[in-house]
């Protein structure tokens with residue numbers, strides 16, 4: 001690594017990136033890299049049962065070319081076979097006849113120089129299969145099969161996964177030589193579909209010596225063991241299927257199961273993001289659309305989250321639906337162009353690679369073909385700036401799938417997702433670059449990225465090792481910002497004697513506190529009340545992080561708080577004001593205008609770090625009510641914790657998602673314009689340009705002769721340098737802009 005490269009990777013003047021973080025592709029030209037590293041643009045026409053009689057392969061070849069894809073996902077088998085399979089009960093597509101459609105498509109793709117992923121769907125089977133082998137399918141405690149869309153859900157511990165699917169994989173890989181195999185739905189029964197077949201009974205007894213738990217009781221250690229046993233089996237499937245495809249197709253013939261971008265969903269289907277991505281060379285991300293609770297920005301965040309846990313250089317193609325997905329789905333009609341574009345460019349901003357997706361070989365809403373073409377072409381022209389890069393951020397937002405499992409339990413939406421979404425949305429709104437950090441990666445990412453602050457958004461379930469990593473971070477001068485019940489539980493979700501970080505946060509939980517009882521805790525988290533947080537009346541007495549709130553003595557809150565035991569050096573910066581009646585109007589006054597119940601505690605640490613603890617779940621409240629003060633409070637605390645040292649400043653109205661990266665030669669800044677009448681209600685009807693947008697990026701030391709250019713707009717950028725800051729002005733941004741500082 002050259003000196004200049006090291007300098008460019010210096011983050012915000014804060015930390016120095018480990019050279020190993022951006023693994024060089026050993027100087028290899030893109031062509032010399034394995035297919036799973038060099039194939040950046042994908043396309044998929046998901047075939048239906050009648051497509052063998054109506055598909056026009058030449059049309060799709062032309063579309064592959066128009067959209068500059070380098071790889072295609074082709075339906076092979078699983079629920080439905082598109083080739084003349086010899087595996088018993090492998091259901092051939094209704095209109096397949098003797099045709100080998102999969103084989104024809106593989107040949108066409110090869111002639112066009114494309115990589116091929118054979119697509120599987122291993123989740124369900126038809127009635128004839130179930131009649132012949134009822135014991136291969138999942139069954140409930142009464143022995144009844146789970147039937148979804150008229151098909152039978154296969155058990156992951158029986159011969160369906162151990163013999164039937166491997167036989168299909170060998171047939172496909174041996175017969176057609178695809179580069180790899182990807183599977184749409186490979187996890188078997190979900191958490192709400194526990195299987196009680198003999199194979200499951202035996203497997204579970206072998207691991208635990210006990211019978212399968214009959215009820216879903218999170219307080220029962222055996223049920224928690226059942227959860228972990230389920231995860232372990234999915235990882236085994238991942239490894240077993242990879243052994244099969246590599247034996248049949250060589251060491252690069254990967255088997256890659258599709259993964260959702262929703263951690264909540266991943267938990268319910270036992271797919272462990274961190275464990276899977278650490279063992280896989282790539283991820284096929286099945287994250288097709290925006291949800292109103294998370295916004296477009298969730299796509300960039302998901303890309304960052306997966307890269308941060310799996311590797312910065314890995315490729316993460318994402319299935320981007322070109323058809324309409326919203327409150328209701330129309331899988332044959334186009335997704336409005338603005339909606340589709342914003343989702344795709346947010347993917348680019350997260351280091352996600354594009355993969356268009358149509359359902360059916362014949363499309364009557366032909367407008368959807370145009371959506372991909374311009375975006376995929378832009379991606380081709382600019383691909384070198386869109387891969388192999390490290391985020392430039394000194395703020396980490398902590399996550400853990402075990403927290404979703406064992407603290408979130410059946411209420412992860414309220415207990416885990418809302419605080420996460422609220423905090424990440426406040427950061428996006430404040431244009432504060434951040435990186436999702438898995439709790440097991442604290443040491444590594446703090447070193448690689450030079451993190452100065454770790455945020456715990458109601459992250460309650462932590463192991464002793466994870467707590468120790470947080471302590472090391474603070475001891476070495478790092479700052480912490482925690483909300484709600486952070487560090488209340490052990491990794492199994494059991495309440496600890498006290499907050500594991502009580503001494504750092506400056507607060508202890510007394511014996512009778514509602515937080516000690518999961519049912520009361522969850523009820524409190526769901527409840528909304530007219531409550532407030534109080535600032536000291538005298539401005540001189542106010543904490544410096546709260547300077548932005550001159551002109552008010554109170555802030556809207558919405559949650560409820562009980563007393564905590566506060567310990568020095570923490571000081572109470574905001575106090576809780578208990579519920580105020582909403583009506584009749586004559587009743588709307590504070591019965592208790594002031595309490596000693598802490599809403600916010602702040603402390604300076606001996607190591608130089610700062611700690612802000614919000615027992616008040618402002619992040620969750622922000623996700624729900626979108627109160628600007630809540631976003632401003634979270635952002636102000638972040639700024640205080642990092643002593644105002646941030647790598648980026650952006651001046652423009654509204655909501656602009658900013659994601660900043662370092663490559664080996666440049667800084668790359670994505671700006672996604674989310675100013676839209678439908679920013680929080682799918683779908684976007686049109687794009688609303690914003691401008692001018694003034695951007696200042698803090699450059700590494702010694703980089704004075706920087707030239708910035710825009711990859712989307714045609715206009716030359718006005719730019720200037722002042723000290724370490726390079727400033728550019730972008731006249732207008734329609735959907736996105738990418739600025740390269742070289």
Ligand SMILES: [Zn+2]
Pocket residue numbers: 137138139155156157158195196197198199200
């Ligand atoms: Zn079973």
